[in-house]
Amino acid sequence: MTTADTNVSSPERPLTDAPRASATLARERALTTLQVLIRREFWEHRALWMAPLVTSVLLIACAFPAHIDFSDFTRASSDGRFRDIAWFAALQWGLTTLQFLIAAIVVNFYLLDCLFAERKDRSILFWKSLPASDGATVLSKLLVAQAVVPLGVYLLSIPTALLFSLVWMVRASLGHLPAAVAMWDTVAWLKVEVIVLFTGVVAALWYVPLSAYLLLVSAWARRSVFLWATLPPVLAIVLEHVAFGTRYVWSLIAYRTGGIFDYVHIQKIIEGTILSAGSGHPISLGAASAELARAFGNIDLWIGLAVGAALTYAAARIRRYRDDT
Amino acid sequence: MTPVIEARALKKHFGATRAVDSVSFTVAPGRIVGLIGPNGAGKTTVLKAILGLTRFDGSLQVLGRNPDSQRDDLMQDVCFIADVAVLPKWLRVHNALDFVAGVHPRFDRARAEEFLRKTDIRLTSRVHELSKGMVTQLHLALILAIDARLLVLDEPTLGLDLLFRRQFYDTLLNDYFDKERTILLTTHQVEEIEHLLTDVIFINRGHIILDSAVEDLAGRYIQVTVAADRLAALRELRPFYEREIFGRVALYFEGRSPAELGAAGGPHAELRTPSISDLFVARMQGSAQ
Secondary structure: OOOOOOOOOOOOOOOOOOHHHHHHHHHHHHHHHHHHHHHHHHHHOOHHHHHHHHHHHHHHHHOOOOOOOOHHHHOOOOOHHHHHHHHHHHHHHHHHHHHHHHHHHHHHHHHHHHHHHHHHOOOHHHHOOOOOOHHHHHHHHHHHHHHHHHHHHHHHHHHHHHHHHHHHHHHHHOOOOOOOOOOOOHHHHHHHHHHHHHHHHHHHHHOHHHHHHHHHHHHHOOOOHHHHHHHHHHHHHHHHHHHHOOOHHHHHHHHHHHHHHHHOOHHHHHHHHHHOOOOOOOOOHHHHHHHHHHHHHOHHHHHHHHHHHHHHHHHHHHHHHOOOO | OOOOEEEEEEEEEEOOEEEEEEEEEEEOOOOEEEEEOOOOOOHHHHHHHHOOOOOOEEEEEEOOEOOOOOHHHHOOOEEEEOOHHHOOOOOEHHHHHHHHHHHOOOEOHHHHHHHHHOOOOOOOOEHHHOOHHHHHHHHHHHHHOEOOOEEEEEOOOOOOOHHHHHHHHHHHHHHHOOOOOEEEEEOOOHHHHOOOOOEEEEEEOOEEEEEEEHHHHHHHEEEEEEOHHHHHHHHOOOOOEEEEEOOEEEEEEEOOOHHHHHHHHOOOOEEEOOOHHHHHHHHHHHHHO
């Protein structure tokens, strides 16, 4: 074959670039790529933003007919004013928790689907024709699940709770609700918001290995991702129990699901700051935060993050080399 | 000259099946190379190895890089269209532009938009709302606006009607190709692209059975069409393939001079350079015989 002589290095990228400038440029590029990859997830998986929005709208709609009896939650306090604050705080906490739970379900299905769907519809061949590495792609999905969606839900939960309370206040002023139910207490509200934020951060980090496991299954399974994600742990639990009569796998899964919350005494925090907010035996916000911050002293959190990193790396490797299109 | 692609003893097997069995070839810059072979010949496997989509044995350099270990870097300079069906159905046209603009440092968005303006594609449409031909146009608009040095096309026009196929290759040739760029493509419809290829590589059962610049084919291969009475004399010259056309017989020779063949074929013999598609069939059948 004949040819004109062509230089291998392209003219757009002079080799004389100062190393620092090119490093900055590379970092900027990587960040832009990650941003676009993250936006892409919300184009494809619309449930990621629609489900939290719909949940918020439905919760606000619930403010119109709902009348909930909170007296059981607040038996600890006797004083009327304190009881009202506790009602209020529990309501704020409950609304926010509900939004997080629904988002968590959506996110789990998202994680299971994201790397599987692109192989099923072969669009992976399009994504792979562009210079976004497998590592960046898989990382973007983990970030969506552990950071972007939780932060979005948190930001959304604030106006949701505010609007909910506003509706109740209006209804109370019209005499449709007991005035005590429709109160507002800024200090209690702030406490709830701070504790939700802290708990959210701890939860997002604690669930990294679980999310990475779902990503791995999504990258690996040829079909029935849901079964591949759920059956092996269930089988392991059953087999272990039949063979050895022990329950280590079950304990591990249970621990990895809720262990950190026991560790930071979440029950105590909720009772001390929210359910008895304003009562005689409150936990100060500082003490509650310190309690939550203990999570970072828990070696299992860091082990989980390391395992999560390994599973994410494995998912990226599988995406890189799996060839079933 | 630095080759764009340099494959040495490229091998890939799936279990006991050898999809690609010791394939070596070189692609120089500024060429349009057709990788042609029947189904299961190993074309797609070779392309996948070049694109770093599959692992392989042997040595392979694409733009001076190893597609296996340096894929992320390589994809800055290489683009490919696997086939037209791979654009995700949910993607909106303007989001597709956003995405490519975001991840590709050498994407010229204005150029892609200009190309799209010439089509009936609306920026707000989703891919599943577009016809198959329009999806190809969209994919082409995205790829052509990328300043890549190697473009790999694997059956890019599969399932498209003739008009779109023609348009696809015309656009590729007129709006994209230049001396700095190289195109490597596979297709079933050899006759449609033979006028645009500069090089052909025939591959069958994992082996390369022909690798030549198109301009060199003329000196190397001759097709002689004669009546049956001249067969014996011509067969002496060992054609590698023959077939009957309307009562006459076409014989295909490699490395024979026109004078030699003309003498054996007699005054009514027709001598010409076989078309790439004829040569392909002759070579495939010939290697099977």
